[in-house]
Structures are given as structure tokens and as C-alpha cells.
Amino acid sequence: NAGVMQNPRHLVRRRGQEARLRCSPMKGHSHVYWYRQLPEEGLKFMVYLQKENIIDESGMPKERFSAEFPKEGPSILRIQQVVRGDSAAYFCASSITRASGASYEQYFGPGTRLTVT
Amino acid sequence: GQNIDQPTEMTATEGAIVQINCTYQTSGFNGLFWYQQHAGEAPTFLSYNVLDGLEEKGRFSSFLSRSKGYSYLLLKELQMKDSASYLCAVRALYNQGGKLIFGQGTELSVKP
Numbered sequence: 001n002a003g004v005m006q007n008p009r010h011l012v013r014r015r016g017q018e019a020r021l022r023c024s025p026m027k028g029h030s031h032v033y034w035y036r037q038l039p040e041e042g043l044k045f046m047v048y049l050q051k052e053n054i055i056d057e058s059g060m061p062k063e064r065f066s067a068e069f070p071k072e073g074p075s076i077l078r079i080q081q082v083v084r085g086d087s088a089a090y091f092c093a094s095s096i097t098r099a100s101g102a103s104y105e106q107y108f109g110p111g112t113r114l115t116v117t
Numbered sequence: 118g119q120n121i122d123q124p125t126e127m128t129a130t131e132g133a134i135v136q137i138n139c140t141y142q143t144s145g146f147n148g149l150f151w152y153q154q155h156a157g158e159a160p161t162f163l164s165y166n167v168l169d170g171l172e173e174k175g176r177f178s179s180f181l182s183r184s185k186g187y188s189y190l191l192l193k194e195l196q197m198k199d200s201a202s203y204l205c206a207v208r209a210l211y212n213q214g215g216k217l218i219f220g221q222g223t224e225l226s227v228k229p
Contacts, residue, residue: 004159033216033217035217039212041221042204042219042220042222043160043204043206043217043219044219045217045218045219046217048215048216050204053225054214058216059216084228091159091160091189104148104215105150105162106150106162106209106217107162107164108152108159108160108161110158110159111159
């Protein structure tokens with residue numbers, strides 16, 4: 001059973017370019033979360049999506065950032081007009097809803113390390 | 118507001134026991150998680166507590182007291198490979214799933 005997959009693993013962009021980060025959740029998982037980890041800082045929640053729906057985007061910057069999880073294909077985190085402060089590791093996680101009430105642990109992908117030059 | 122506190126770093130000796138504490142103040146609570154993260158890698162799930170008490174899983178145990186807003190992760194028989202960052206995270210109250218609010222992480226160094 002393949003884990004959460006993210007690509008690219010490393011991405012270099014010049015200031016002003018666009019960055020597209022992709023995430024394929026674990027098989028059978030319908031919940032996707034994006035987190036950002038700045039250097040020397042903890043993981044910060046950005047957005048929570050289910051197929052074709054944004055459930056919680058309270059951690060997303062108001063401008064330049066958007067996310068989607070289409071019916072078919074991976075979830076995409078899109079950053080327009082990148083700035084140096086966007087340099088960070090971006091992690092995607094997925095989880096499954098259990099009717100039994102058992103734990104809803106989130107499984108993390110390997111991350112995309114974005115460097116803005 | 119949401120606040121999760123854990124020590125920044127700890128050092129312990131191979132073969133010993135170490136306890137990493139975490140205190141939290143959140144507007145909702147629906148479970149507390151511990152993750153391990155090696156440098157440059159993804160966080161990996163270690164444990165989950167939603168009820169008060171101790172959960173044991175091999176060399177790792179996690180404790181929760183909801184009334185005190187307190188948890189700890191206990192690592193026994195420390196090995197060099199346990200050197201990593203340990204992340205405490207609280208799941209905000211939500212109908213299904215729900216975002217995790219992470220602490221800064223505790224960098225554990227295991228010395229020979």
C-alpha cells in the first residue's frame with residue numbers, strides 16, 4: 001500500500017514565478033491536509049480538503065495561495081508570484097474517516113522543499 | 118487562542134528512559150498525537166490519546182490528562198536512532214477529520 005506521495009521533492013523558483021505542489025493521498029483516504037514548515041519552526045496548518053471541497057482554509061494566506069482536490073487526480077497547492085518568505089517545506093497529509101470512532105491519524109508525505117531565489 | 122508548549126531540546130543517554138512533556142491550551146479538543154520527525158524527513162505517527170491515561174506501544178508510551186491540558190511521551194531503552202524531533206499535536210474539534218495544531222517540537226539527542 002503506497003504511502004502519501006508528493007512531487008516534486010525539491011522545487012526552485014525565482015521571485016514572481018508560480019509554484020505548483022502535488023499530493024496524492026494514501027489509497028482509500030478522502031481527507032487531505034497541507035502544512036508548512038518554515039526553517040527552525042513547527043508545522044503550521046494551511047488547508048483541509050475533501051474531494052472537490054475545501055473544508056477549512058483558516059491557515060492559508062489571504063493572497064497568492066490556493067488549493068484544490070479535484071474529483072480525479074492529486075491535490076494541488078498553488079503559490080502565485082512567489083517571494084523569498086515562501087521558502088519552506090510543504091507537507092501533505094491524508095487521513096480516513098472511521099465510523100467506529102477510532103483514531104484519525106494523519107499520514108504525512110515526504111514533503112516538497114521549495115526554495116525561492 | 119491555541120497554544121502548545123514543549124521543551125525545545127533534550128539530551129539523554131543510550132539505554133536510558135526519557136520523558137517529553139507537552140502542555141496545551143486549545144479552543145477545542147478531539148485527541149492528542151505524537152509524531153517523530155528525523156531531519157529532512159516526513160513526520161511519522163507514534164501515538165494517539167483521546168481519553169485520560171496511558172497508551173503503551175512497545176518502547177513508546179503516551180499519557181494524557183485532559184483536565185490539566187497535559188501529555189507526555191515516554192521513550193524507554195533509548196537507541197541512537199531515536200535522535201529526532203518529537204512533535205506534540207492537538208486535533209481541533211471538528212465533525213470529521215480535523216486539522217492538527219503542532220507544538221514547536223522537542224529535539225532529542227541520544228548520546229552513547
